[in-house]
Amino acid sequence: MVEEARKGRGAEETYREVALLHMAGISDGFLATLGVRFLTLLYESIDNDPGSALFVERVDGRVVGFVSGGRGMASIYRQMLRRWPRLLLALMPALASPSKLHRILEIVLFSRKQKPVPGCPVAELFSIAVDPPYRGAGVAARLYERIKQRFTTDGESAFCIVVGDGLLPAHRFYQNMGAQPMAKISVHNGQGSTLYRHDL
Ligand SMILES: CC(C)(COP(=O)(O)OP(=O)(O)OC[C@H]1O[C@@H](n2cnc3c(N)ncnc32)[C@H](O)[C@@H]1OP(=O)(O)O)[C@@H](O)C(=O)NCCC(=O)NCCS
Structure with a gap:
């Protein structure tokens, strides 16, 4: 059964389990390279952001799947900056790498831009x-239906998804769920992605 992340077992452990699933499942994305500490803080911040949501499905108390969504990452990165000692600790290994640092800045700047496509x-x-x-x-x-329901309750008429090539x-999966490819974009230098749109 799909439920809110903070319900059930300890929220801290849930964020860590979500982070580990992200690292294993979305391993070719840049965020996964920032490590489990960073991702745990990221998902905690998503769950604590009023404009965002994190849902999980558990089996025997363990997280076996999750979905997250919201109205852009800018407010989430602000939440993370408020927890700066933990953020700094989580990012310590990445800060030693100029290329990773460059990409972190790119992500933060990209998240501030209005939207990649009109x-x-x-x-x-x-x-x-x-x-x-x-x-x-x-x-x-089931997770996809739950986040759709949340967006509908929030009064959204559509949502988008950026999917690495x-x-x-x-x-x-997304096409099966009814999302329509809208545009080809490049989120980080040279890495192609497709932008999908799902009308509610
Ligand atoms: C994509 C992913 C989330 C699908 O999870 P899942 O639990 O296996 O998907 P479901 O069983 O709910 O499938 C839902 C529908 O999508 C279809 N689908 C799912 N994966 C598919 C695949 N690899 N190929 C074709 N169709 C697929 C299913 O057939 C099903 O359609 P149906 O209802 O008509 O039978 C899973 O493969 C995954 O975790 N991948 C790695 C992480 C990832 O890439 N995430 C997206 C980036 S943000």
């Missing part, structure tokens, strides 16, 4: 992942 919805599904043994059983479909199963 007419792109403000609401966005940020990430979704399911633990491999639990795939193909409708877990992601390397994530082939994800493209098939």
Whole structure:
């Protein structure tokens, strides 16, 4: 059953389990390279941001899938900056790498830009992942429906999803769920992604 992340077992442990699923499932994305501490803080900040949401599905108390979404990452990065001692600690290994530092700045600056394509919805599904043994059983479909429901309740008329070109199963999944490819974009230097739109 899909539920809010903070319900059930300790929220701290839930954010860490979500971070580990992100690292394993969306491993070719840049955020995964920033490590489990950074991702744990990121998902805690998403869950604490009033404009965003984090839903999980658990089996025997353990997180086997999650979805996150909201109205852009800018307010979430602000939440993270407020917890700066933890952020600094989480980013310590990355700060030693000029290329990683450059990309971190790129992400923060990109998140401040209005939207990559004119007419792109403000609401966005940020990430979704399911633990491999639990795939193909409708877990992601239930999570997707839950975030759709949340966007509808919030009065959104559509939401977008940015999907890296390397994530082939994800493209098939989103198209299966009714999202329409809207544009090809480049989020970080040279890395191609497709922007999807889902009308509610
Ligand atoms: C994409 C992902 C979330 C799908 O999770 P899942 O729980 O296996 O998906 P579901 O079982 O709920 O499938 C829902 C629908 O999508 C389809 N689908 C899911 N994965 C598919 C794939 N690899 N190829 C074709 N169709 C697929 C299913 O057939 C199903 O359609 P149906 O209802 O008509 O049968 C999962 O493969 C995953 O975690 N991938 C790694 C993380 C990732 O790439 N995330 C997206 C980036 S943000």
